[in-house]
Amino acid sequence: MEYNNYMKLEFESKSHNEAFARVVVAAFAAQLDPTIEEITDIKTSVSEAVTNAIIHGYEDKIGLITIVAVIRGKEIEIDVSDNGKGIENVIKAMEPLYTSKPELERSGIGFTVMETFMNVVKVYSTVGEGTRIRMIKRIQNQNTEIR
């Protein structure tokens, strides 16, 4: 596959790593010369996806989370994957305000936030194997393409 740049990051599903993950992806995306607004869109969405993996995928047991990001032209594609329990009903999980864990004061809008701030959000999940969230952000505010 053709791409202009590639990164891979693997870390334990500890909540400490939420900030680490979003900062790393934001720093990688910076080469696309995004606006602060666009960088925050990416940070917020990565934070949501990683939090989902920690809370729902691994249910606070320790597993590994992998982030692969690829820059193609003016877009960045970000895959956040876990090998956790998977999502039984992806359509239900993506419904605004639906949460399987209301007792944790979760609001159920993680996917809605990702869909609002990114151009494309896709969820691939197999029960017992894990979940991969793919997000694509097109960076508007740029004059030069990365070569």
Added chain:
Amino acid sequence: MKLLNEVIGNKLIVTMSGELDHHVAKSIRIEVDELILKKRTKNLIFDMSQLKFMDSSGIGVILGRYKNITNIGGKVAVVNVSDRVDRIFSMTGLYKVINKYENMSTALKHL
């Protein structure tokens, strides 16, 4: 993430400073709930002016406190909300139950 608090009349003002995500949400919850008990104020105002980052974890923190405060007959308000945080709040219908004010003086007047 750092919390600053101040009491004005029957209002507890909590200023959230830094990044509010799932990692800090739990300790923030506990800290604010303890403040509500200790300060014995009726109403709660969240000042978001020092917030550098927030994801949807922030909603749970605010709505959870809303539940606790309404149990004692009080009100919750948010002030100095950035455009981004405003979008996240709007998505959940947070403003159906919590008032937003442009600044602290307006909030203090209305609450």
